[in-house]
Amino acid sequence: MRRQDHAAASKFLSYVLRHEPQAIGLALDSEGWTHVETLIAAAARHGRILDRALIEQVVATSDKKRFALSPDGSSIRAVQGHSTARVAIRFAEKVPPATLYHGTAERFLESIRREGLKPGERQYVHLSEDVETATAVGQRYGKPVALVVEAEAMHRQGLGFHQAENGVWLTAAVPAQFLRLAGK
Numbered sequence: 001m002r003r004q005d006h007a008a009a010s011k012f013l014s015y016v017l018r019h020e021p022q023a024i025g026l027a028l029d030s031e032g033w034t035h036v037e038t039l040i041a042a043a044a045r046h047g048r049i050l051d052r053a054l055i056e057q058v059v060a061t062s063d064k065k066r067f068a069l070s071p072d073g074s075s076i077r078a079v080q081g082h083s084t085a086r087v088a089i090r091f092a093e094k095v096p097p098a099t100l101y102h103g104t105a106e107r108f109l110e111s112i113r114r115e116g117l118k119p120g121e122r123q124y125v126h127l128s129e130d131v132e133t134a135t136a137v138g139q140r141y142g143k144p145v146a147l148v149v150e151a152e153a154m155h156r157q158g159l160g161f162h163q164a165e166n167g168v169w170l171t172a173a174v175p176a177q178f179l180r181l182a183g184k
């Protein structure tokens with residue numbers, strides 16, 4: 001069995017720490033943590049050879065800082081982006097800036113105008129502080145469009161916001177009246 005390369009290891013960590021821990025029989029606690037040694041052993045049982053050095057390298061170099069190690073280095077989690085119902089991170093409420101951005105693909109706009117932003121498979125709608133990041137996120141699904149989210153107005157109406165430790169903003173949903181196209 002070959003040691004995973006860096007990109008494959010990063011994808012694999014996203015898969016098991018955010019989406020399908022049960023695929024390798026891995027238990028995550030409700031804050032998303034698992035022991036690094038448990039993860040390495042569970043991965044090995046499923047033909048994925050990881051070691052601590054590779055995991056530490058992925059955590060340190062992840063462009064979006066997707067993963068975090070506990071202060072003593074014994075545990076790891078994904079800091080946001082979960083779809084698995086086994087994880088329910090208790091993010092602190094945080095007052096958002098006046099506006100945030102969401103990147104999507106043009107083909108989703110009609111539905112978004114009707115329904116607002118929904119979290120889809122994930123637990124939250126993901127928002128960015130800058131339009132460039134949002135555009136890059138939208139690009140993953142087609143011709144990108146950036147939407148401005150009137151975050152302050154939502155917050156005034158009692159809709160909650162959280163910020164993951166990598167800076168990504170999270171909210172349960174964005175009603176359509178708080179959305180407009182960026183630059184319009």
Ligand code: HQG
Pocket residue numbers: 064066081103104105108111112115116117118119120121122125126137138141168
């Ligand atoms: C769209 C990546 C139709 C939504 C990124 C998005 C991000 C709707 C897609 C993070 C809709 C869901 C999250 C509605 C929302 N009708 N489409 N009512 N409401 N959508 O991947 O925000 O690399 O679950 O616009 O960089 O694209 O994984 O969410 O296009 O930070 O770390 O439904 O994932 O980070 O797609 O991406 P996703 P997202 P990582």
